[in-house]
Amino acid sequence: MAPRSRKPLVAHFNVMVVGFAGVGKTSFVRTLLESLKMTMPKDKRATMFQSSGNGQALIEGPLERTLVPYTVSVDAEIDGEKMVLTLIDTPGFQADYIIDKQLNDIIGYIEHQFDLTLAEESKVKRNPKAVDTQVHACLYFVDPAKRDLDEFDIRVLSKLSRRANVIPVIGKADTLTLAQRNRLRPTIVKSLYNTHRIPLYGMPEDEDDEEEEDAVAPTYDAAVDQQSQEAAANGTEKAKKDENDENDDEESSKHATIDAPISHSKPKSASLDEFLAQFSYEEEDDEVQAFIDYLRSIPFAVIACEEDPETGAPLKIQDGDNQIHLGRDYGWGKIDCLSDEYSDFNQLKTMLLVTHRRILASDTMERYYEQYRTERLLQKRATKLKSMVASKQILEDLSTL
DSSP states (O other): OOOOOOOOOOOOEEEEEEBTTTHHHHHHHHHHHHHHHHTOOOHTTTTTTTTTOOOOOHSSSSSSOOOSSSEEEEEETTTTTTEEEEEEEOBBBOSTHHHHHHHHHHHHHHHHHHHHHHHHHSSSOOOOOOOSOOOOOEEEEEOOOOOOOOOHHHHHHHHHHTTTTTTEESSSGGGHHHHHHHHHHHHHIIIIIIIIIOOOTTOOHOOOHHHHHHHHHHOHHHHHHHHHHHHHHHHHHOOOOOOOOHHHHHHHHHHHHHHHHSEEEEEETTTTTHHTTOOOOGGHHHHHHHHHHHHHOSSEOOOOOOOOTOOBBOEEETTTTEEEEEEOOSSEEEEEOOOTOOOOOHHHHHHIIISHHHHHHHIIIIIIHHHHHHHHHHHHHHHHHHHHHHHHHHHHHHTTT
């Protein structure tokens, strides 16, 4: 009997949108879905949504404020490759005490996906059809009304960048003049790269950070072996000391690894433009060129399409002999949201789904998941050692009675 042929596994790619209320997150999600729908045969458009997502009813119909997190999963074909794209929309942050709870909920969701992977890896027999639910990219939408990132933006970005590939986006870019956009972009980059040194996706590393990471960050196996040997050799007091040292090592390892961005190294004083100037674009390979293009584009300034307020469907805009499928009509002029002349929407879409998709997915697994896995296992080890020390102390106390 001939062996049964296996269907090739379909790649999964998961994108989360995050930001304050009213900055265009949901409008971007809806425009992205409509742009994917345009590339599909008409007979497949009605069945593009997968039943696994809980947000189809929320994403269709008139645009409303996002009050609860939801996911939308769609079948897509990008450059001839089939994939399942999952978009995770989140409620907008509020600039008060609620922001911390909202941020913890988002980080909790990201970590829960890591826990699912860790649980699957711990099984004796793993499921070959297990779906990758990790958040591969997190789009952070900046309010275009701001002149620079404020303390809330910095707080959110600093914490999110420890758990996901964060990509900055300016939402509702049509509210900015060209001059305002040209001022805001370099201001945001300087704030991220030089002032606060937040390790967003693709940002070059400081050479000092690389040396610190190599010198300080221990591997999980080495840390565990050392702790076990010392605890066994030196008894209760040494075990207690190791437990404290372990927590310090864990914290040092966490910060050394988390604070190190993922790309090339740079001198500490260089601006991003100065860093990029050292490359000869034509002589670089495709991956380096993709990162250079990306770093020159951030933050992406996107404009979402205009929708019918009653149905939520994109307005069909007639511009002379041409019809704009995803655009906006301002009365004094009409724009195509997919045109690079007005919006970076198409550049962001290509970056996510084509040039950087595999890099984002592998970086999530190799950097963020492995860091989280190490933290969890070290915590579990610390709890076990603490229990052993406590048990030994109880036995010693009982023997003195």
